[in-house]
Amino acid sequence: MNHIFGPVNSRRLGRSLGVDLFQDKICTLNCIYCEVGPTVLLTCERAEYAPTKDIIKEIDSYCQDQNRVAELDVITVTASGEPTLHADFGEIVAHLKKTAAKPIAVLTNGTTLTSPQVCQEMSQADVVIPSLDSALPQGFRKIDRPATCIELDNVIKGLISFSHSYKGTIWLEILFAQGINDTAEEINALRQTVQQMRIDRIQLNTVARPPLESFARPINQKSMAAIARQFQEDNPFCPVDLLAFQASQEDEAEEPKKFFFNLDRAADKKAFTVELVEMLKRRPCTAADINRTFHLGGAEKVELLLDALAQDGCIQKRVHGDSVYYQ
């Protein structure tokens, strides 16, 4: 298992190395728009879902080459699911800080910030990017489909409290899906909640890549811009980003690999398939994304290759909006 991925050229964070703490998707939520796939284990239980020693070993192996580390702007701790469910999340963040000596960002769905222990572990990070998609119980259930152990009131209280006690940078991400959490009532409830938090940046998003559920539809740019204006009026000194529309397909794509695969050689083809499947586990990609990362000689050529892998059942092909994605 590869726990380390990238670096990814992230417009938000710069050159970011990813650390994925899980093997399967383990989460407190099963969001309708999730790009990773269905939640395999829907839980609030913290456990060592992937061996900590393996994660540490991969970190140490990457950090042996200090030139590679020097090129990074940030290390992003994430998971195929909610990273703070890993029982050794705090230990892994501490190890990263010591070994890589780079700023640490954490992507979290914010539901575990109800726990003082998680808040304490999280306080080691330099940037925390929590999400909150609805401040109303019905909307929250519809879009994020939480585990039964999750209470929205507690999640909101946890987020507000953490935002005031934490000394680092917080960017709150809110994803809107058409007809689910884009009503005036939903938006007003979110605005009121955000007003109670200390936030450095608000990031608004919609369903940009193939979602878990086909009924999770994006909202259009005009409506997103109107929502952004409302958040901006409430928070005149806080930048409000429209992620889905500012981001091109190249944004947050994995950087081109430094090695080349000769796909006429069986060993290279096998190695490429393994790398490709690892990449697609984290997010669906277009043929252009894949071509950029693996230098395969043009998106058309890559499409033929990917279609063959899709026919073999290694990967799946899906149309979302105007684009074809592989996952």
Ligand code: SF4
């Ligand atoms: S989008 Fe994030 S929080 Fe929601 S189910 Fe997927 S991994 Fe969990």
